[in-house]
Amino acid sequence: MHNSTTAFDIYGTDGQKRLYELWIEELTNSGTSFPKFNANGTPAEVTAYNTFITKYNSFLSDFNALPNNPYHSDLLNLTPKAIVNLFNNIPSNCQ
Numbered sequence: 001m002h003n004s005t006t007a008f009d010i011y012g013t014d015g016q017k018r019l020y021e022l023w024i025e026e027l028t029n030s031g032t033s034f035p036k037f038n039a040n041g042t043p044a045e046v047t048a049y050n051t052f053i054t055k056y057n058s059f060l061s062d063f064n065a066l067p068n069n070p071y072h073s074d075l076l077n078l079t080p081k082a083i084v085n086l087f088n089n090i091p092s093n094c095q
Helices: 004-013 013-027 041-065 080-088
Strands: none
Touching: 004 013, 013 041, 041 080
């Protein structure tokens, strides 16, 4: 992840970039660990998963709405299974 805001750097506002950066910092504990998600786990795990999906789709919607964005998609409300799988199978310490 490396706190990359490429999409928002090119097409977004400073506010959008900062919100995305804050989300990545929160998600990765300031770049020190990857989250683990379990959609069928404990209530806390389910809440964490649902929060991630909600925020992910919010940023996806913002990204798709950027003016002159050649990378936009009409697909919304995606479940980013590849990202969740990556987070769940990479060492938690970002190594």
